[in-house]
Amino acid sequence: MLYSVTALAEILGCYGVFLWLRHGKPVWWAVVAVVSLGIFAWLLTLHPFANAGRVYAAYGGVYIAASLLWLWLIEKQAPDKWDSIGAVICLIGAATIYFGPRGNVAP
Secondary structure (H helix, E strand, C coil), X not given: CHHHHHHHHHHHHHHHHHHHHHCCCCCHHHHHHHHHHXXXXXXXXXXXXXXXXXXXXXXXXXXXXXXXXHHHXXXXXXXXXXXXXXXXXXXXXXXXXXXXXXXXXXX
């Protein structure tokens, strides 16, 4: 669940900048984006790994799936079969990183 909230904060932040710069939306979209990206960065610190790189790697698969969900629900563009296959591959990779045995290494 934390990865999903983190993805939402990042996507909202990036989308705010996208709307402001690419679609000429008001500058307050950039302000929303900066706040959302700040929340995103803070949320990354709450994930259960001691190493930032492992958090980012495991999170990457969730981000990809969440981005395609955003594409479908917000941008009204259904993901195609290749989007879906790619997302499944990424989620398998993220799950492997997240749940992989680490021996005596503290999470």
